[in-house]
Amino acid sequence: MIEIHNIHKSFDGKKVLDGISGVFETGKTNLLLGASGTGKSVLLKCIVGLVKPDIGSVTFDGTYFTNNKLDIRQEIRRKIGMLFQGSALFDSMTVEENVEFPLKMLSHMPKSERMDRVNFCLQRVGLENANKKMPSELSGGMKKRVGIARAIAPNCTYLFCDEPNSGLDPLTALKIDALIAEITEEYNITTIVVTHDMNSVIEIGEKIMFLYEGKKIWEGSRDNILDAEVPELKEFIFANRLMRDAKKVEKGAAK
Ligand SMILES: Nc1ncnc2c1ncn2[C@@H]1O[C@H](COP(=O)(O)OP(=O)(O)O)[C@@H](O)[C@H]1O
Ligand SMILES: [Mg+2]
16 A cells, blocks of 8 residues: 655646645555646656655555655665556667566576566566567557566566556557556556546546646546546546547436
8 A cells, every 4th residue: 555645746836746645555556647737747756756745755555755764765666666658668678678677677586587577477468479579569559568567577566657558549558457457456566557548547447536736636436436526527527528428328327
């Protein structure tokens, strides 16, 4: 479980995060939802420690992270897998080398054990025959899969994904969402997915925080998000025509 408490962050006097608190549950895909520019990526970076909050704190399974001693922060960092926006694979490395990279950096595993783990992770994301391919030979969906394999290779306890399905076609996007949700449940990971995509909400939104102008203004799940009475959230959801139509169908069915 990851807890954040009263996170504030400004850049050059401009407030980006305005006192966000909340809990991200273990074994669940926790979504950070909101329009572009609302501070989702900045919040994720504050949680991982890539950006230091001006005020506020983050704890990982009860261990205080922000401002703690370097060795304690490093210990937690080692347990974090991260899937960056745009996959961020190393272009000059093969798929296999990309997935092996964090194991080389973070573990003392011998080569044979590393390769076993690489093969296991590639298989888990459905890429068993891609070891020797270069990133440039892969489709967008395959790159995301490699990114996920690399993130989970060191047996992560926490998994952070920033817009994992941006740039993908809708069907591939659904598959990537489903893969992240499956892996989260299977390995009991605390996963946080940043998204602005209502499809993700409907597919994997067990626990959702909605951010608006640096504040968390709603929290819930896919089961109650369509009934939320928060104007900013309604506007966000129903900006999408499909969602407006779905709501009409639902209302019609209820009559
Ligand atoms: N390092 C930075 N320096 C200055 N401004 C930043 C920095 N990172 C993010 N911002 C600003 O913070 C706001 C929120 O950004 P971001 O978290 O990336 O939004 P999103 O919700 O789309 O992920 C934006 O206005 C962005 O320009
Ligand atoms: Mg972002």
